[in-house]
Each structure stands twice: as structure tokens, then as C-alpha cells.
Amino acid sequence: MADLPELPLVGDEFAGYRLRAVLGRGGMSVVYQAENPRLGSVIALKVLAPELAADDAFRARFLEESRIAASLNHPNVIPIYDTGSSRGLLYIAMRYVAGTDLRQMIKKRGRVLPATAVFLLGQAARALDAAHRQGLVHRDVKPGNLLIERGSDDEDPDHVYLTDFGITKHAMSRSGLTATGQFLGTIDYVAPEQIQGASVLGQADQYSLGCVLYECLTGRVPFEKDLDAAIIFAHVQEPPTMPRVLRPDLPPAVDDVFARVLAKQPGDRYASCREFVEAARASLGSLAAAPVAGQSPKTPAPVPQAVLTHRGDTIASHRRPAAEPPPAGGTPPGGHQPGPGRDRPPRRWFRQPRWIAALTALILVAVGAGIWAGVSAGHGSRPGAMAMSSMSAQAKPKAKAKPPSALMNAIMLADESGGAKGLLPPSSCKQDSATMVTCTAPAPGITAVVFRTYPSLTALYDAYVAQVKGLNSGPFKANFQDCGINQTLGEVAWNHMFQHPKTYSVSQMAAGMVTDTQAGGRVFCDFGNGLENFVWTQDDGHLLGYVAGPVHEDVWNWWVGVHHNIGFAGSPMNM
Numbered sequence: 027m028a029d030l031p032e033l034p035l036v037g038d039e040f041a042g043y044r045l046r047a048v049l050g051r052g053g054m055s056v057v058y059q060a061e062n063p064r065l066g067s068v069i070a071l072k073v074l075a076p077e078l079a080a081d082d083a084f085r086a087r088f089l090e091e092s093r094i095a096a097s098l099n100h101p102n103v104i105p106i107y108d109t110g111s112s113r114g115l116l117y118i119a120m121r122y123v124a125g126t127d128l129r130q131m132i133k134k135r136g137r138v139l140p141a142t143a144v145f146l147l148g149q150a151a152r153a154l155d156a157a158h159r160q161g162l163v164h165r166d167v168k169p170g171n172l173l174i175e176r177g178s179d180d181e182d183p184d185h186v187y188l189t190d191f192g193i194t195k196h197a198m199s200r201s202g203l204t205a206t207g208q209f210l211g212t213i214d215y216v217a218p219e220q221i222q223g224a225s226v227l228g229q230a231d232q233y234s235l236g237c238v239l240y241e242c243l244t245g246r247v248p249f250e251k252d253l254d255a256a257i258i259f260a261h262v263q264e265p266p267t268m269p270r271v272l273r274p275d276l277p278p279a280v281d282d283v284f285a286r287v288l289a290k291q292p293g294d295r296y297a298s299c300r301e302f303v304e305a306a307r308a309s310l311g312s313l314a315a316a317p318v319a320g321q322s323p324k325t326p327a328p329v330p331q332a333v334l335t336h337r338g339d340t341i342a343s344h345r346r347p348a349a350e351p352p353p354a355g356g357t358p359p360g361g362h363q364p365g366p367g368r369d370r371p372p373r374r375w376f377r378q379p380r381w382i383a384a385l386t387a388l389i390l391v392a393v394g395a396g397i398w399a400g401v402s403a404g405h406g407s408r409p410g411a412m413a414m415s416s417m418s419a420q421a422k423p424k425a426k427a428k429p430p431s432a433l434m435n436a437i438m439l440a441d442e443s444g445g446a447k448g449l450l451p452p453s454s455c456k457q458d459s460a461t462m463v464t465c466t467a468p469a470p471g472i473t474a475v476v477f478r479t480y481p482s483l484t485a486l487y488d489a490y491v492a493q494v495k496g497l498n499s500g501p502f503k504a505n506f507q508d509c510g511i512n513q514t515l516g517e518v519a520w521n522h523m524f525q526h527p528k529t530y531s532v533s534q535m536a537a538g539m540v541t542d543t544q545a546g547g548r549v550f551c552d553f554g555n556g557l558e559n560f561v562w563t564q565d566d567g568h569l570l571g572y573v574a575g576p577v578h579e580d581v582w583n584w585w586v587g588v589h590h591n592i593g594f595a596g597s598p599m600n601m
Contacts, residue, residue, distance in 0.1 A: 030076035031114035041112035043071055043119065054078065059122060069107060070123070074116040088116055094162055095191035102153035104173065104189040123187055125176050128169035128238070137245035140313040144306055146174065147239055149186035151299035154235065157191065158228035158298075165226060166190055167234035168215045169241065213254055214247040218262045218290050229292035232299045236287035239306060243280075244272040248288060262290065264496065271476070274456055274464050279309035431460040433479050436567065436594050443591035443598040449584055450475070471580030472573060473557065480568040487536035489570055490563050494550045497559055504532050509551035514558060514578045519545035522590060535565065542566065547589075553578060560585050567594040
């Protein structure tokens with residue numbers, strides 16, 4: 027086998043361009059800032075890895091699809107000036123964008139204001155819909171592929187360019203070049219059908235765009251896990267944590283939008299990317315309105331990471347590695363270009379579906395994925411999410427206070443009980459609806475608490491089983507171990523005599539066959555993703571509770587004090 031060609035160096039002339047600097051490096055390509063010596067103009071030149079050019083099928087597909095991408099005459103698609111092969115290497119010459127990308131914006135801000143997010147992603151949605159009308163599927167929509175050219179003043183809005191169409195799949199191709207049985211994407215944003223090797227159409231890009239908007243609003247991706255394999259499995263099998271669990275200040279309708287755009291089946295999503303963004307804009311209400319008509323909303327000043335961590339906004343994102351150092355050659359001031367470099371190494375999968383199927387089967391046995399699957403604000407339960415909540419950093423206009431619900435009254439009375447005094451101050455809690463209350467950092471060592479009530483014991487225990495299965499990422503198992511100060515994993519019943527009997531089944535309790543003296547409810551505990559999680563029921567009031575914190579002992583002691591002192595009789599329990 028002949029030796030592979032070497033990538034060019036800064037200072038070289040390549041494909042008729044003089045290379046001035048390296049803008050980004052990755053496993054699949056290097057992006058250079060380059061000069062056209064004939065015109066004196068500056069461009070971005072992406073040169074693909076030598077081994078890709080050596081693959082004849084990939085080479086033919088790349089050149090064909092680059093021509094298709096270059097034909098996309100849309101203001102939000104990065105203009106492609108030239109594409110071809112030089113010295114045995116594939117390259118794309120495209121517009122150089124002096125600005126930033128959405129990945130860097132999220133990294134610096136922690137999250138993006140809703141108005142800014144829908145303004146920017148609305149432009150990306152129009153570009154994607156234009157591509158889909160021509161049968162082109164991007165397949166790798168992510169923050170790093172959304173370049174942002176800053177406007178010169180308030181009358182000149184920020185402009186988004188969607189890039190990296192050169193390595194996409196032409197959905198309408200009949201040449202056989204795309205029939206390789208492979209999928210391409212970055213796993214934090216990849217659609218389930220790409221993982222499964224199914225037909226990939228425009229709805230896959232819409233799913234990825236939904237993941238991007240989710241990250242803009244919450245500061246984390248929908249499936250934040252330690253293992254790449256667990257993320258892949260979650261995209262296919264698990265419901266995401268709904269945004270309002272992480273951002274209780276968002277309107278309730280936001281969760282419905284994300285339940286649809288992140289649906290596992292492509293047919294359950296929106297008809298177009300633009301329809302999705304418009305639905306998101308409508309669900310956000312006044313939060314999505316630009317400060318002044320005709321101007322692009324501006325992002326807030328960077329928030330110190332220490333403040334974010336303390337406030338709880340980045341609870342799940344602490345596992346992201348720090349940014350990579352600038353590549354050799356440096357990046358010109360203010361210059362940014364589609365490069366593979368980002369704040370953590372891209373987790374890109376390029377595999378056969380049979381391998382993915384085998385991996386998924388392995389995960390089903392081996393991976394315990396921590397996610398809190400929750401329920402909707404209405405009666406009954408549906409797949410959704412419940413997890414750590416955080417208070418918004420954005421000021422909201424004062425609205426007329428809601429009268430306390432029976433649930434909120436029970437929480438306020440618990441604070442007057444001896445055993446729960448100081449563990450659940452009403453000032454830390456927010457009444458989201460008559461049946462839901464969320465509390466942020468109510469006591470030292472406690473990250474968040476969520477309470478829900480249900481219309482019946484059957485509905486309560488349906489929700490409880492769903493939450494436990496989601497959190498433990500496996501089949502529900504009852505009475506397998508006690509939850510105690512030294513036990514971080516278990517499921518068992520509890521009563522007000524401070525006993526944890528293993529005698530009663532969930533079905534018996536759902537049917538009302540167990541008296542309050544025998545068992546007042548059930549509890550599940552598990553430590554995962556750096557947090558101790560407790561889920562419990564209380565038959566009185568048909569109450570479901572969730573609490574999380576980083577230290578098991580802190581969460582256990584809090585739960586013992588609180589769960590015995592929440593009553594719906596109208597007076598403190600003082601257990």
C-alpha cells in the first residue's frame with residue numbers, strides 16, 4: 027500500500043492558496059486560514075485527513091456532495107468557492123468568517139438568552155429547510171457548525187452561517203455512493219435513526235437542531251453522561267430531562283415543544299426545522315422577544331464559572347474537559363472558522379449499524395444510565411423529565427401571586443414541624459402549578475427538590491415506577507435493598523414508625539391494600555452522575571417527591587427529616 031500524503035504546513039502553497047494559519051484541527055480535517063494570491067482575499071480552507079482521500083467511495087461521494095452543497099444559494103449557508111483534490115488530498119475552499127461560533131458562545135455564557143437562541147437558530151432552520159428541499163441532509167448539526175458573524179452595530183444583526191455540508195449525505199442520491207451502511211455525526215446531537223442505520227431525512231437535522239436549542243436554553247446537552255456508549259443508547263431509548271426541570275422559569279409550553287422535536291420516531295417531529303423554531307418561539311412568549319424590533323438580541327456578559335457552579339446552572343456539565351489549547355499557527359484575533367477543535371474533543375462515530383446494534387445490546391446489560399424521567403404538568407404520567415432544577419439568572423416581572431395550593435400548604439406546614447424545621451423553607455420553593463412545586467437548594471448539601479401530586483394511587487405509582495426505571499436505566503425491581511445512611515442503592519416501603527418493610531408490593535400499594543400504619547409510601551435511592559438521588563411516594567396526598575445532592579449522607583438525613591413531616595391534614599405533623 028502506497029504511503030498516504032502528508033497534510034500541508036503553514037506557509038505552503040496548496041491548491042493555489044497560500045496557507046497563513048491553522049484555525050482548527052480534528053480527526054477528520056484541518057482548517058487553515060488561507061490567501062488567494064491572485065485576488066488577495068482571505069478564505070478558509072478545509073483539508074480532509076489523508077486516509078479519507080484514500081477511500082475511493084468516500085472521495086467520490088465527497089466531491090459530488092460538495093458540488094451539491096456549493097449549489098445551495100442561501101444567505102445562511104456558508105459560501106463554497108472551490109472544492110477538489112490536490113497532492114492526493116481533498117479540500118474545500120469557503121468563506122472566512124471573522125467572528126465566533128455557537129459552541130464558543132455557549133461556553134462563554136453558560137447558556138444563551140432565549141431571544142438570542144431563537145433568533146440565531148431561526149436562521150439555521152431556514153438554511154436547513156432550503157437544503158432539505160434539494161434533498162440534502164446535513165447529518166452533523168451542532169453548535170460548532172453554526173458560525174456567527176457579528177453585526178457592525180445595532181442596525182446590523184448578527185448573521186449565522188451553517189457550515190460543513192461537504193461531508194453530508196445526499197438523501198436523493200441513486201448513485202450508490204451513499205449506500206455504505208454508515209452514519210456520520212457528533213453523538214451529543216445525533217438523531218436516533220442515524221444511530222440505528224435507518225433512512226436519514228431532514229427530520230434528523232431537526233432533531234439535532236432541537237438538541238442545540240436545548241443546550242442554548244439549559245447550558246447542557248439533552249443526554250449528559252460519562253460514557254459515549256451511554257449517550258448513544260439514551261438517544262435511542264431514553265426520554266430527555268425536560269428543560270423546565272433545569273430552568274423552572276421557562277414557560278410550561280416549552281417542554282411540549284422539546285417532547286416533539288426530540289421524539290424518537292422522525293414522523294412524530296415537526297414538518298420542518300422552521301416550524302420547530304417558530305413553535306419554540308411561541309412557547310417562550312415574551313422571553314423570545316428581541317429588545318428592540320428589527321435588532322438582533324445580544325447575549326449577556328460572561329458569567330464567572332464559579333458563580334454558575336454555585337448557583338447550580340451547570341450541575342451536569344462539570345464533566346466537560348477544559349478547552350484545548352490553540353493549535354499551532356494560532357488563530358487571528360476575532361477570527362473563527364469551522365474547525366474540529368472545541369471545548370471538549372468531539373465524540374464522532376463512523377461505524378457500521380451491526381456494530382451499533384451489538385453495542386446497544388451490550389449497553390442494555392452493562393450500562394446504568396442516570397436520568398430522571400418525569401411526567402407532565404397534567405394529570406397522569408407521560409415520559410418526560412424530572413431532575414435538578416435551578417433558579418433563573420434572569421429577572422422576571424412580578425406577577426400576581428398564586429394562592430397556595432394544598433401541596434404548597436403542606437410544604438409550608440412541614441417547615442413548622444420539628445423534624446423538618448429549616449430543611450424546606452418556603453422561600454426556596456416555587457409553586458409551578460396546583461400539583462407541582464420545585465425547590466432550589468433548600469438546605470445545605472441539597473441541590474434540588476421536586477414535589478408532584480396525582481389524582482389517584484394508581485396514577486401515583488405508575489409515575490413512581492416510570493421515574494425509578496428512568497433513573498436506574500433498567501427494569502423496575504422492588505424490595506431488593508433498604509435505603510439507609512450507608513446504603514446508596516435500594517427500593518423499599520417505609521412507614522411512620524421509622525421502619526422499612528420489604529413485605530408489600532407496589533401493586534398492593536397502588537390498589538390501596540396496604541394501610542398507612544403498615545406502609546406510608548415507598549422510596550428508591552441511587553447514586554449516579556455525581557449525585558445521590560432519592561425518589562419517594564407518600565400515599566397521603568398521592569405525593570411523589572424527588573431530592574438530589576452530591577453527598578449521600580446529606581440527602582439521607584434531609585429525606586428522613588422531611589418525608590415524615592409532610593401532611594395534608596392542615597396542621598404540622600411534628601413526627
